[in-house]
Amino acid sequence: MFVLVNLKAYPCDSIAVATAARDVADDAGVRIAVAPQAADLARVADTGVETWAQHVSPIDHGSHTGSTRPATVADAGAVGTLINHSERRLTLADIDRAREVAADNGLETIVCANNPAQAGAAAALGPDAVAVEPPTLIGGDVSVASADPDIVTDAVTAVTQVDDSVDVFCGAGVSTGSDVAAAADLGASGVLLASGVAKADDPSAALTDLVSKI
Template identity: 70%
Template sequence: MFVLVNLKTYPCDPVAIAEAVSDVNERTDARLAVAPQAAHLERVAETGAETWGQHVDPIEHGSNTGHTLAESVADAGAVGTLINHSERREKLADIDGAIRAADRADLETVVCANNPAQIGAAAALEPDAVAVEPPELIGTGTPVSQADPDIVEDAVAAAETVADDVSVLCGAGISTGDDVVAAGELGTEGVLLASGVAKADDPTAALEDLVAPL
């Protein structure tokens, strides 16, 4: 299972969490990664933790003040990037452009979407993975696998229909190892979470709890 921790802009220590990710990753068969803010990418990557960007723009080198260039994310040490998170929504054409930009920089891609129909559309753009995240459950501590498992199963089916090599992740409300297990039982290959680790008093313990049942 892939466990991707998005730090958003929470008031946490990204290096300390990255060190916890790196430590726990060495003691589990799961794959753990962390997505800090762009300004922290290099410091986080230096810990040895698998590092992801939170966003890249559909741009190339040039006059793009204030945008996030995929090559800069890669140069900072990231190996992948989120695209179209519910808190950073994009038009379909821009999602496509961001995937192509990430591909150009050899970054893996996870495209987030709200429901199975959007998952199907995102999968058709051929990212490495898609993540189903009903926005109303984000940050609630109630996982979608518990609140509405049909959404997860339908998302997996939608992705398989258009691109069976695109992995499906489960996001929104993930906070325990049981949530990770449930996500896997519904057909996903990983989870995307944030507050369950980023807001934890002990990020190492939170990560250990997530992977303990695996």
Template identity: 30%
Template sequence: MSLPYPHFQVNYKLYPGTWGSDGLALAKTIERIGKQTGGNFVLTPQVPDLRLIASETDLPVFAPAVDSVSPGRGMGKRLPEALADAGAVGAVINHAENRDTLADIETKIERCRAAGLDAIVCVDSVEMGRAVAAFEPDQLLFERPGDISTDRAITRTHPEQIERFIAMRDDTAPETKVRVGGGISSAPDVRQAFELGVDATGAASAIVTAEDPERLLGEIGEVVASAE
């Protein structure tokens, strides 16, 4: 398990201002705020920028996607070993915007493990989490797809579901970490997530489209630091 805990993850997705030199500038801002506040941040840039950000910052970075392929044929696929060589410490599997089958999830976890990558698997229910937990991924990311890119943080709308999810993890795969996402958009949301017992949380649009992302990141960094 390569990622630091607790942490706040910033996901670039495909938002303007998050690739190339702009993406690197934002990454350096995130890194600086992490050092100032003492809070752990991790970053999910676009695949072409993995090596750039991994080499120019000390932030742990992970790939937004990975494929269940081995070295050889597979034009256009994302090889786990190549992602690791580019500096990624983990990879996202089964995001709501890039779904996988359960069989693919199992194979991708195995391939990530073989390549030395943390496997971060997204799930949208306690039941799906239980099915994936049997494969013992490094992290389960629990989020409701309808909450993504909104301000309806599950920490506020359905805290009881987080508690049920953590209880399931404790019973099924106690070594697996839990992160919640979808609608997390403020420092109070982050604080409540940690108070509910999660190991990490994060956001995409709430950060990269914020009017003052530096201020917001500073507030979040202080909360993450206090949760350690």
């Protein structure tokens, strides 16, 4: 089970969260990664935690002010990137190009989708994984695996029918070990979460609980 903690732009101590994630991952033998803001990528990577970018732009060198170049993300120490998060939507063509350029630079890719139909379409682009995250549940207290488990099982089916080598993750409202266990029971091989750790008073305790039932 893969746990990816997206720090978004929350007012948290990214280094403290990264250090906690590294230690809990080592102690539990579970794969945990942290996705900080772009400016913090190198500092977070220096902690030794698996580091992911929150977004990359579908570009290489050129006149692209304000963009996030995949090669630069990789140079900073990231090993993967989210693409098309519900808070950073891209066109289908840009999703495809961002995945391609990211892969060319050795980055793993997770393409986010709102629903099972989008998850199946995303799988056709050849990412390493697709994450289904209903926008209405993001940032809430109820996980998608509890609120609407059919979204997870239908996404697994949709993705598998297109390309069974693509992993399926789920997110939105995930915050406890029970949420992670429920996601696994529904066929997901990973979870995405944010506020459950980034806003926690004790990130280490929150992470420990998250992986307690894996």
